Amino acid sequence: MAPIRSLVAATLLFLSAANAHFELNQPPSLEGDKMNEDLEATGPCGGGVADLSKNTATDFHVDGDAVGVLLGHPQAKFLIRATLDTKAAGNWTQLYPIFLQSGRGNFCEPAVTAPKEWVGKKGIIGIACAAPDGMLFQCAAVNFVSGSNTSPQSCTNGSSVSASFDTDPSLTALVGDASTPGSSTAPSPSESTSGNAAASLLAGGSGMPVGSMAVTAAMLLLGAALF
Ligand SMILES: *[C@@H]1O[C@H](CO)[C@@H](O)[C@H](O)[C@H]1NC(C)=O
Ligand SMILES: *[C@@H]1O[C@H](CO)[C@@H](O)[C@H](O)[C@H]1NC(C)=O
Ligand SMILES: [Cu+2]
Numbered sequence: 368m369a370p371i372r373s374l375v376a377a378t379l380l381f382l383s384a385a386n387a388h389f390e391l392n393q394p395p396s397l398e399g400d401k402m403n404e405d406l407e408a409t410g411p412c413g414g415g416v417a418d419l420s421k422n423t424a425t426d427f428h429v430d431g432d433a434v435g436v437l438l439g440h441p442q443a444k445f446l447i448r449a450t451l452d453t454k455a456a457g458n459w460t461q462l463y464p465i466f467l468q469s470g471r472g473n474f475c476e477p478a479v480t481a482p483k484e485w486v487g488k489k490g491i492i493g494i495a496c497a498a499p500d501g502m503l504f505q506c507a508a509v510n511f512v513s514g515s516n517t518s519p520q521s522c523t524n525g526s527s528v529s530a531s532f533d534t535d536p537s538l539t540a541l542v543g544d545a546s547t548p549g550s551s552t553a554p555s556p557s558e559s560t561s562g563n564a565a566a567s568l569l570a571g572g573s574g575m576p577v578g579s580m581a582v583t584a585a586m587l588l589l590g591a592a593l594f
Contacts, residue, residue, distance in 0.1 A: 389443065389496045391505035393435035393475060393522060394425050398505070410541075411493055412506035417455035419489045422508035427492065429483050429511050433519035434463070435475035436494060436505075438528075442469050443498040446538040447479055455491040455506060461542045462492070467533040472525025478515070485511040495541050502537065 388407050396402065397415025406414035426432075434447050447463040450456075463479045481490075488511050496503040524530075 388439055388498055388500070388503045389494075389505070390437040390439075391435075391494050391507060392437055392473070393433045393519065394427055394492060394507035394509050395423075396505045396507050397422060402505075407503045407505070408501050410495075410502070410504050411455045411459075412491070413504040415506050417453075417491045417506055417508070419453040419491070419508060422491075424489055424508040424510045426512045426516075427481065427509035428514050428516045429481040429486055430513070431478035431480055431515035431517075433475055433477045433516065433522040434479045434492070434494070435473060435519075435522050436468075436496075437473050438468050438471055438496075440498050440500075441471055442467065443496050444468075444533055444535045444538060445497075446495040446535075446541060447476075447492065448495065448542055449481055449485075449490050449492045449509075451485065451488055451490045453489075455493060459493065459542050464532045465535050465538050466530045468528060468530050470525060470528040472528045473523050474528050474530055475519070475522035475524060476530075477519050477522050481511055483513075486513045487511065495538055497535050497538055 388404055390396070390402060397412055397417065403414035411417065436445065444465055444467050446461065446465050448459040448461050450459050452458050460482065462481055463476060466476075468474045490509055490511055491506050492509055493504065493506045496505075
């Protein structure tokens with residue numbers, strides 16, 4: 368019995384990891400263990416609802432604290448941003464340079480910093496991920512506190528994971544003071560999603576020949592359907 372059960376468990380784990388876009392592990396995400404992947408493409412927080420009057424917040428040290436993700440794609444670029452807006456409606460500050468993660472698995476940056484003036488305030492840390500299947504979002508509610516967290520728990524890099532600093536216009540567009548609550552000048556998630564997916568597929572690249580072929584096939588089918 369036990370071996371079969373663990374085999375099933377391992378298979379389920381593998382399947383869920385293979386299907387996963389990305390998960391925010393540190394700080395704990397608004398959705399906790401119950402992430403709804405279907406909503407992950409919805410900005411600013413995926414299926415999480417930012418509301419600082421209700422969200423459970425964990426301490427985040429402004430002189431350096433950990434941000435950890437689990438990536439289910441072979442490659443993706445990440446933006447780490449934060450806002451003091453109570454509903455995460457805008458006014459995002461970038462906390463860390465945009466980086467490219469290569470390799471599926473855990474990535475943790477142990478020394479992400481935030482503005483010192485934020486000590487004593489509550490805020491939302493938002494992660495935006497430019498993945499092969501579009502832009503994805505997760506958030507965490509935090510209390511900004513002074514000092515640094517030098518030995519963060521469960522902050523590890525997967526053995527086949529590497530990272531390098533990078534640039535990405537669709538991620539950079541998600542930073543700034545411009546968008547005030549209620550306005551919608553920022554590009555909508557769906558727009559940046561399709562734009563980015565198309566761009567990364569057109570760029571060809573090492574990663575996804577099968578994906579490009581699937582997209583090409585889908586376009587051919589769509590074309591046929593239109594005639
Ligand atoms: C944006 O955030 C800053 C703090 O980083 C704050 O001083 C400013 O008032 C905020 N602006 C808006 C429009 O909320
Ligand atoms: C993970 O890798 C990044 C980039 O190489 C590095 O900055 C970071 O310190 C590593 N994290 C841990 C927990 O070692
Ligand atoms: Cu995905």
